[in-house]
Structure formats: C-alpha cells, structure tokens
Amino acid sequence: MGKKALYFITTEKRSGIEMALENTEDEVTICLLQNAVFFANKADKQITKALDQNKTVIALKEDVEIRGLKNLIPDNVKLLDYGEVIDKIFEYDSIINM
Amino acid sequence: MGKKALYFITTEKRSGIEMALENTEDEVTICLLQNAVFFANKADKQITKALDQNKTVIALKEDVEIRGLKNLIPDNVKLLDYGEVIDKIFEYDSIINM
Amino acid sequence: MAKLGILFFTGPYQSQACETVCKLANAALDKGHEVRIFCYMDAVNAVLQNQKKIDGIYNIEEGFKEILSKGAVVRLCNLCLLVRGTTKNCLTRDCGDIKRAGTPDLAKIIELTDRLIAIC
Amino acid sequence: MAKLGILFFTGPYQSQACETVCKLANAALDKGHEVRIFCYMDAVNAVLQNQKKIDGIYNIEEGFKEILSKGAVVRLCNLCLLVRGTTKNCLTRDCGDIKRAGTPDLAKIIELTDRLIAIC
C-alpha cells in the first residue's frame, strides 16, 4: 500500500519492534520512547535489521540521554526532542502504538 | 552444598525459571504462582528441562484452574492449594523469590 | 494547529508513563495543538492530590496541573477510580477541564482528535 | 506455628499480586502462623478505603480487612504513600495492626519471620 506508518513504541516488549520489522510494505518509521530506547543500542540485532531495511528509526533524545545511551546508539538513529516527536506524530497516516 | 532451595516464581519473567534450571547443585523445587503457572504448559521447553533434571515442580492449583490450564500441564507437576503452598514455604532452607 | 489524543494505563512513581504523558502533552500544547487525555486503569491515580514533592523526581500532580492550566482536556475512567477507592482524591475542575468519564469517552477522543498515541 | 513475611510491589486491579497476597496470608493465618506484610511501591494503594465491590472481582480492601482481623501485621512504606498522595486514605488501626513504616521495617520483618516471600 505504501502508506506512512508510525510504530510508536514505548515499552521493552519485543512484539512492538518485531511487528515494525515485519511490515515491509509501508513506509515505516519506528519511534522509540521510554525503555524502548534500549532497542536502539547498537548491539541489538533488531535495530541493525531495521536500519538495514532502510526504515527510519527515531528515539526520544531525553530518554536516550537520561539512560546514558548516547554513545551506544548508531549515528543514523535520529534523536528528537518532545516537540519534534509531536511534529512526527502528525506526519503519519497511521499510528501503531506498541 | 545440597541444601533445599525453593524458587518461588510469581511472574512470567524468564530469568526466574532460568536461574532455577541453572542451579544443579542444590535440591531445587520450583514453585509457580500467578502468570508463572504458564511455564508449566507442557509445550514449554523449560518445564520439560526442569522435570528432566528431576527438579520438583509445584504450581498453585487455583491459578492453574482459573487459567484453564489443567489439561496442558504434565502429570508430574504437583498442583497445591494455598495452604499446601504455605506448608512448602517452611520446608526449605532458602527462598529465591523471582 | 492539530489535535492530539493520549491514552495511558499506569500510575505514578512506578513507571515513567505519567511523566512522558505530561511532557508530550506540554510540548503539544506549547505548539498550539489541542490535547485530550484519557486515563485508564491505574492511570487514574496520576491525578490524585497531595503528591509530595521529592527532589529529583518529576511531580506528576504538578505536571497535570500545568497541562490542565494550558488547556488540556483530561478524562478519567470512572469505574477505574471507583474500584481503587480514589474517586474523592482527584484534582478538581478548579485546575481545568478534568472530569470522570466512561470508556465510551475514549471513542469520543478518537473522533475529536487527529492522532491518538498510547503510552505504555 | 511459624512466621511468614510477605513483600509485594503492585497496586490493586492492575495485576493479580494483591489478591495472591491476601489468599496466601489467609491460608497461613488459618494454619495458625504469624503473618507480617510489607507494602512497597504501588502496593501501598492496596489498603485504600472505599474500594467499590464489583461482581466477579476479588475486593482487595475486604481481603486486607479479613487478614487484619485475623491478626496479620501490615506495614506501609510511608514515602511511597506520600509521593502518591494516598496517605490519608488508608485502612486505619480500627481494622487491625496496620501502620505506616520506613523501609528499615522490612529488615525487622525479615528478622521476625522464618521465611519471606515476595509476590511480583
């Protein structure tokens, strides 16, 4: 279909990021908040897979910083502040909350 | 050491049952309550491993029954009521709450 | 200007969800967006009064007061409050547009907003 | 007759923990054991008053009243109550030996009991 889908992931449950990876039809963006930002640790196989699939990966900057993860996150994961996350939310046709 | 250790597991976090399986020195009993009783589903590899290791596996009867799991649980998992679980708790030298 | 709905499920000081809700709502309000929040399950306890301020911990009561003062609409699952015994303890209409509601009000929020996010 | 300590962390009507605590405590008390319970984090909200009774759902307030009447000792983390704003809402000494306490009281419970279980 090629619509723009935002996977809005706020927990460490694996099912959220798995669902996002399995969607290969749409233009998928993965947005990580709260403990989900740990998925952006470069040692995580799923984040590498998402980036290899050319999916856009976003993480909430403040949640990355308070966890001390900044140096562990690949350069192509975009760090956004709260306001920029709000902007993103309105850019997508569908919101898959996970 | 061979002391008697009770692994008292009350959540679906895998680390609890894994720790119990990795203890091969003591006389280990695994006691499952709440959502941890799902580990006693015979399709679960870890419960099979625990029974193969000759560990005693106990599950709280009421928690098994309200979940409709009775037919899915191996015969050698003992179902105990609340009072019997209380008795068990005092039988062990150490309690590993997980 | 757009309209944002927020749904969440957890109470304060156990998980980060309440704090995230306040911060996202604040950011949306500061951009001039409309914000409608539905508190479901333990989340109804996020708006209780008399939450003591502790240094270094984000005070959830203050957070909700701030977003209410900026115009956020907050709806509380009534049944969730009743079973928990916390009905009489909530922030009042003095703080802004906050009131008890039924689950169908979530349908209304979905209808009245452009996007709904859930904070787990 | 033995002594059982119970520690738990979660509030009512979100997870099963409060119900399990009441049922295990009841079973222990019925066998003549002593029971000492420490409510930590959200668990302090398990003993709030005015929890509405719903058919089919185990009422946690009633559960705690029952075990208190049978002699269970219940200690509530004071700081956990304060931050949540629920201090004034708790079951009172009329129900039995229930009171606010500090975290060091858990050490006391460990000392005074033969076994401590944690219900997550």
Place this chain on the structure above:
Amino acid sequence: MSEEKNLIILLREAPHGSLHPVEGLRMSVAVSSDYDPITIAIDDAVYTFLKGSDKTIYQMHIDFLKEIDLDVFVDKRSLEELGLTKEDLIEQVEIKEHEEILKLISECDLLIPF
C-alpha cells in the same frame, strides 16, 4: 479521525495475571458505538480465549462483540508457540495466519495496545 477509520485493539498479555486483556476487551466494547474495532490477541494474550478458563469478568465482553458481529482474531503463530490448537480455544474467536494479522495491522489507522 473520521468514523471510517480502522481501529485495532491489540491484546498482548496473559489473562488473570494482569487485567490488561480484560480492559482491552472492555475498550473494544466501548469504542464499538462509534467504530468497528478488530480485537486481536497475540503472544500470551492468546490464553485469554482458552476453553475452561475462568471468564467471569470478561465473557460478557466477548459475547457483546460477537453479537454485533465484530471480529476477534487470534494470531496462529502465537498459538502454535504455546503448543495450542483451534480446539483449545472457545468458538467465538477466529484463528488467523500470522501474515493476515500483519496485513490487518498494516492496514489499520490506529492500533491501541493492551
């Protein structure tokens, strides 16, 4: 969002241990006045529909959803991982291949997780 939006209520947690699946079903019922939500169970939430489990506090929600012809789907892959088959579940739910579940999710406008 317009009333034509596709809504999915996703159940992810096991019943009885937490109230999440029950509250998810209650939400499906609630939003059914304005939308036609599809309720989907994945992972341990599949257990919610096991025959013989105590459904005192949520059977009414399932009955209601079926009475107004709303779909309640169970992810087949999750079911198989738990060693369960169609026969283990109540008849009111329909088992869907994992690919179909993914397709439904990718086609929805809004997914609410429980």
Place this chain on the structure above:
Amino acid sequence: MSEEKNLIILLREAPHGSLHPVEGLRMSVAVSSDYDPITIAIDDAVYTFLKGSDKTIYQMHIDFLKEIDLDVFVDKRSLEELGLTKEDLIEQVEIKEHEEILKLISECDLLIPF
C-alpha cells in the same frame, strides 16, 4: 531468620522506565542496618550502572552501599548480551562471571527481586 542470614537484592529491570532498580537499591540501603545484603544486577538492570546515565535519585544509594563496604555485582553474561564492557560502567560496581552470580544466589538464604 537470624542476623547471619545471607540476603540478596536482585535488580532485574532497566532504570528510568520503572522505579524498580531504584527501589531495590533503596531497600539494600534499608536492610543494611541489620544485614549485609549483596546487590546484584542482571538483564536490563545492568543499565542502572551505565556511566553517564542520570543517577540523581539513586547515586546516593550506591555511594552509601560502597561506603559501608557492601558488594554491588553485575552479571557479566547480561552485560555482554547488551554489548557492554567494564569500561561502560561506573567503578563502584564489580563485574562477576555468570557462574559466580549463580553460586552466590544458590548460597543465599533469601533473595528479594526488584
């Protein structure tokens, strides 16, 4: 239980997303008046001790435990699964082989999980 009992406080959850590791550390401090608890971090709780993370509400607990010479151990296997090394963690914690962690747990009289 006598005062000689071995106590372990086990941290299992990631910091910031939940207060569990913080409350676990607070409990280690609290029981240290009567016992010598060993604090152990496994799984995502390992992140609690990452250099550069915001420790405003729990650094004091770590400092207190170290001041009275109590052990705070981190499971090496969990650390490696997260792609982390000794250098990523603060110096106040000690990394232990998984086998040693298991041995400590099997030797304890009471383990309290957070």
